[in-house]
Amino acid sequence: MESHCLKRPTRRTFLSSVALTLIAASSGPALARSFSGILPWEEGSANPPTQVLPGGWVFFTPEEATTMEAVVDRLVPADDLSIGGKEAGCVVYLDRQLAGSYGVSSRLYTGGPFLPGLPTQGYQASGTPSQRYRAGLAALNSWTRDAKGGKRFAELAPDEQDSVLRDMEAGKVSLPNKVDSKGFFNLMLSNTMEGFFADPIYGGNKDMASWKMLGFPGARYDYRDHVSKHNQPYPLPPVSIAGSTDWMAK
Amino acid sequence: MTVILPRKDVVIVGLGWTGSILAHELTEEGLDVVAIERGPWRDTATDFNIGYAQDELRYAIRRDLFLQPVVEAMTMRNNTTQTALPMREYGSFLPGNGVGGAGVHWNGHTWRFWDTDFQISDHLNQRYGGNRVQELQLQNWGVSASELETYYDKFEYLAGISGKAGNIKGQIQPGGNPFEDPRSRDYPLPPMQMTYAPTLFAEVTKSLGLHPFPTPAANMSKDYINPLGIAMGQCTMCGFCERFGCANYSKSSAQTTILPVLMKKKNFEVRTDSEVLRVELDASKKNARGVTYVDTSGQEYFQPADMVLLCAYGLHNVRLMLLSGIGQPYDPNTGEGTVGRNYCYQTNAGAQVFFDDKNFNPFVAAGALGQTVDDYNGDAFDHGGLDFVGGAGINCIPTNGRPIQTRPTPPGTPRWGKDWKQATVNAYKSTLSFSSQGSSYPTRGNYLDLDPQYNDRFGRPLLRVTFDFPDNDIRMSNWVSDRMEDIAKTFGGKQYVNTRRKKGWDSVPYQSTHNTGGAIMGADPKTSAVNKYLQSWDVSNLFVIGASAFAHNAGKNPTGTVGALAYHTADAIRQQYLRNPGQPLVSA
Numbered sequence: 001m002e003s004h005c006l007k008r009p010t011r012r013t014f015l016s017s018v019a020l021t022l023i024a025a026s027s028g029p030a031l032a033r034s035f036s037g038i039l040p041w042e043e044g045s046a047n048p049p050t051q052v053l054p055g056g057w058v059f060f061t062p063e064e065a066t067t068m069e070a071v072v073d074r075l076v077p078a079d080d081l082s083i084g085g086k087e088a089g090c091v092v093y094l095d096r097q098l099a100g101s102y103g104v105s106s107r108l109y110t111g112g113p114f115l116p117g118l119p120t121q122g123y124q125a126s127g128t129p130s131q132r133y134r135a136g137l138a139a140l141n142s143w144t145r146d147a148k149g150g151k152r153f154a155e156l157a158p159d160e161q162d163s164v165l166r167d168m169e170a171g172k173v174s175l176p177n178k179v180d181s182k183g184f185f186n187l188m189l190s191n192t193m194e195g196f197f198a199d200p201i202y203g204g205n206k207d208m209a210s211w212k213m214l215g216f217p218g219a220r221y222d223y224r225d226h227v228s229k230h231n232q233p234y235p236l237p238p239v240s241i242a243g244s245t246d247w248m249a250k
Numbered sequence: 251m252t253v254i255l256p257r258k259d260v261v262i263v264g265l266g267w268t269g270s271i272l273a274h275e276l277t278e279e280g281l282d283v284v285a286i287e288r289g290p291w292r293d294t295a296t297d298f299n300i301g302y303a304q305d306e307l308r309y310a311i312r313r314d315l316f317l318q319p320v321v322e323a324m325t326m327r328n329n330t331t332q333t334a335l336p337m338r339e340y341g342s343f344l345p346g347n348g349v350g351g352a353g354v355h356w357n358g359h360t361w362r363f364w365d366t367d368f369q370i371s372d373h374l375n376q377r378y379g380g381n382r383v384q385e386l387q388l389q390n391w392g393v394s395a396s397e398l399e400t401y402y403d404k405f406e407y408l409a410g411i412s413g414k415a416g417n418i419k420g421q422i423q424p425g426g427n428p429f430e431d432p433r434s435r436d437y438p439l440p441p442m443q444m445t446y447a448p449t450l451f452a453e454v455t456k457s458l459g460l461h462p463f464p465t466p467a468a469n470m471s472k473d474y475i476n477p478l479g480i481a482m483g484q485c486t487m488c489g490f491c492e493r494f495g496c497a498n499y500s501k502s503s504a505q506t507t508i509l510p511v512l513m514k515k516k517n518f519e520v521r522t523d524s525e526v527l528r529v530e531l532d533a534s535k536k537n538a539r540g541v542t543y544v545d546t547s548g549q550e551y552f553q554p555a556d557m558v559l560l561c562a563y564g565l566h567n568v569r570l571m572l573l574s575g576i577g578q579p580y581d582p583n584t585g586e587g588t589v590g591r592n593y594c595y596q597t598n599a600g601a602q603v604f605f606d607d608k609n610f611n612p613f614v615a616a617g618a619l620g621q622t623v624d625d626y627n628g629d630a631f632d633h634g635g636l637d638f639v640g641g642a643g644i645n646c647i648p649t650n651g652r653p654i655q656t657r658p659t660p661p662g663t664p665r666w667g668k669d670w671k672q673a674t675v676n677a678y679k680s681t682l683s684f685s686s687q688g689s690s691y692p693t694r695g696n697y698l699d700l701d702p703q704y705n706d707r708f709g710r711p712l713l714r715v716t717f718d719f720p721d722n723d724i725r726m727s728n729w730v731s732d733r734m735e736d737i738a739k740t741f742g743g744k745q746y747v748n749t750r751r752k753k754g755w756d757s758v759p760y761q762s763t764h765n766t767g768g769a770i771m772g773a774d775p776k777t778s779a780v781n782k783y784l785q786s787w788d789v790s791n792l793f794v795i796g797a798s799a800f801a802h803n804a805g806k807n808p809t810g811t812v813g814a815l816a817y818h819t820a821d822a823i824r825q826q827y828l829r830n831p832g833q834p835l836v837s838a
Contacts, residue, residue, distance in 0.1 A: 032521060032522065032523045032524045032545030032546055032549075033291065033521070033522050034519055034521045035291065035513065035519065035520050035522070036513075036518060036519035036520070037513075037514060037515070037516045037518075038513060038514065039293070039509070039513045039514065040291055040293075040513070041293055041295060041296065042296070045296050046295070046296045046297075046299050046301075047296075047297075048299070048301060048302045049302055049305065049308060074666070074667065075666040075667070076671065077667060077668050077671070079671065081671050081672065081675055082671070102312065105338075106320065107312075107318040107319065107320050108318075108319050108320060108338050108339050109319035109320060109323035109336045109337070109338045109339075109704075110320070111323075111336070111704060111705065113703070115333065115335060117335045118328075118332065119756070119758075120326075120328060120754055120755060120756040120757055120758070121326060121327070121335045121337075121757060122337060122338060122339065122341060122757055122758045123339065124335055124338065162667065165666075189665060189666060192666075194307060194311060194654055197306075197653040197654045198306060198654060199305055199306070199307065202307055210653060211653065213671075213675055214651075214653055214675060214678045214679075215678065216651055216653050216678075217613055218304075219304040219305075220304075220488070221300060221303075221304060221486055221488040221490075221497070221498070222486035222487075222488065223486060223487045223488065223489075223611075223613070223614040224484070224486055224487065226611065226614055227443045227444075227445055227487055228443055230445075230446035230449060231446055231609050231610075232609065233609060233611075234611050234613075234614070241301070241302050241304065241305060
């Protein structure tokens with residue numbers, strides 16, 4: 001019966017991709033271990049996610065945040081179905097993601113050479129998400145200042161904002177500094193949707209707004225009593241990994 | 251300085267499904283076995299914890315349990331005229347990482363391939379004449395379905411598969427798959443309770459004269475205790491299955507079926523976070539001396555062993571062979587060489603039906619909970635008047651309603667804004683999807699080799715995947731899509747969409763982690779890398795176990811066949827190889 005590690009035990013250093021603390025902690029990679037004659041369960045080695053709390057910007061500058069808040073409110077507008085992207089916290093979500101491992105592509109293959117690829121070969125540029133947002137938002141505001149009478153994106157009327165976003169989506173806007181407007185639009189769209197539909201612990205989807213809108217019950221884990229109730233609505237409201245706001249009120 | 255470790259009887263590369271099966275079987279023989287695993291140790295309570303397992307962002311989008319490209323990427327191109335570039339982020343397929351491998355986050359569809367697959371070349375030539383398959387490099391596997399039956403059975407009982415037999419000892423069973431080969435007994439568990447969408451799919455396909463049956467599932471329909479005495483719990487249909495580890499002990503994996511027994515054995519050891527760099531050969535190149543690996547501190551070790559078993563993901567098995575100089579690399583110009591040969595994939599297409607008046611509760615789901623129609627799979631139907639060979643299973647297996655990824659909308663819906671939101675809400679619960687999973691047949695030009703330009707973190711060349719869907723497979727998939735259109739119309743929804751497979755394999759959108767071939771089995775050492783027992787023709791004390799051994803891919807998920815081949819190999823080692831270690835089990 002033995003369970004020894006060749007150096008030191010560091011299962012906890014396998015931090016979640018979604019944890020903000022990855023860069024800051026940087027306690028190094030997990031070291032090789034050997035297990036024999038035992039099931040190596042270890043007390044306290046579970047790695048739950050860290051809850052994102054609103055307040056302040058970690059990655060964005062105030063101007064970037066204002067621009068992004070305007071963008072997410074057009075991508076996910078407030079209406080009878082749900083609150084808008086800004087109120088839902090999509091920019092808080094994005095800010096924390098860009099400040100973490102996602103922002104620096106720490107898990108991706110980033111070796112050169114960086115050659116232009118075919119569409120079937122996927123993203124081949126060297127820019128990480130945090131670099132692309134920094135450059136992309138600056139380019140967007142610079143473009144609207146030139147094309148829209150000196151206004152920043154957030155200062156445009158909602159209809160004008162929609163029109164700019166539609167043109168970006170179609171690749172019709174030539175942003176300065178060689179920013180690929182279509183690629184940057186797609187990045188903003190997919191990240192906004194992640195924030196809006198992910199578990200609220202990551203900062204977006206406030207009060208499970210998107211889940212209530214869809215009727216998705218969230219982190220519930222047992223539907224055995226409903227599986228045979230074909231075509232009947234599921235009766236329970238959603239819960240998050242962090243529970244439910246209703247529970248906390250009681 | 252490389253540390254030289256004490257000799258072991260057996261070294262296994264990778265502790266997923268096949269590594270765990272082989273380790274269990276060979277430790278039963280009293281052998282001293284060590285497994286070297288690149289990723290971390292993983293167990294249910296810690297790593298698939300019920301307090302936070304149901305996290306779509308973390309596990310499905312950021313893919314916490316998968317192999318990360320920074321650890322190992324691959325390059326891809328569609329043909330040899332293109333320059334392969336690295337898949338900087340995995341997309342089309344998602345290899346696993348860590349103890350349990352891809353068997354942790356699979357869906358659990360557990361199929362048997364048919365005898366017409368194993369004898370595919372002979373069978374098609376006899377039925378249709380040789381000119382039908384000229385553009386393809388189809389080969390017999392060197393094994394028959396009846397030889398493998400007992401090993402399929404063993405894997406299905408280990409894993410507690412829920413299903414309904416279609417053919418027991420030649421007797422067709424109502425409600426099962428009438429096209430399957432004879433099996434010795436029914437599945438260990440009955441089928442799962444059906445959700446609404448597959449129930450409708452079964453009604454509709456039955457009305458069209460087809461033969462729907464419950465998809466064989468590694469999700470437990472009931473509590474189960476497997477032959478090793480390990481207990482699993484009933485699946486709760488949580489809808490967090492594929493891409494996730496199961497927090498309920500309800501999905502079969504090495505963790506839930508083997509490791510609790512294997513890990514307690516004193517003659518077994520696993521070293522985690524340790525990556526094998528190469529297999530070391532002796533001067534004759536016919537005998538493996540062991541493996542060299544590196545841990546995360548950068549320390550290199552040489553682990554000598556009498557036998558080496560490559561049990562990594564199929565693509566990694568092939569890469570390790572190429573990096574170690576085992577066998578002759580395949581050359582697409584001449585069609586000669588064996589390592590990298592007959593790389594195949596899966597030829598899939600989809601259909602969606604939109605309704606106004608139905609609620610499918612898409613979140614009530616499991617990875618393999620659904621219905622399949624095999625009437626158009628493999629050679630179950632007459633191809634005499636058709637311009638292709640092969641076929642597809644048609645599956646209605648709604649696996650989840652996780653909203654970052656699963657938000658169907660009718661064509662023409664904007665991707666954002668007010669209209670997007672309304673259409674998304676309307677379609678979320680009322681859309682039924684089904685898909686075809688088609689065969690993938692080998693051609694001379696689809697293959698695996700080492701990339702000449704891009705390296706991994708240790709400076710070793712990445713694996714290069716050269717692949718496009720063969721014309722035969724595109725014709726097959728389109729023909730099956732025509733049949734799916736008939737099915738989609740019959741549902742009577744307000745609208746349906748048929749998404750057809752096109753030429754030009756795209757590495758970006760997820761399609762399937764069913765990469766097969768590259769170290770294929772066969773009867774002829776000129777055209778196969780391993781014999782029917784998955785023993786290398788070139789290095790007799792080396793076995794290469796996994797879907798790398800598939801001579802082509804059928805219209806079915808590979809894991810059942812991978813499990814059966816692993817047990818077949820284990821049995822051959824126990825019953826034959828150990829009597830004359832180091833000798834070929836089949837003479838060339």
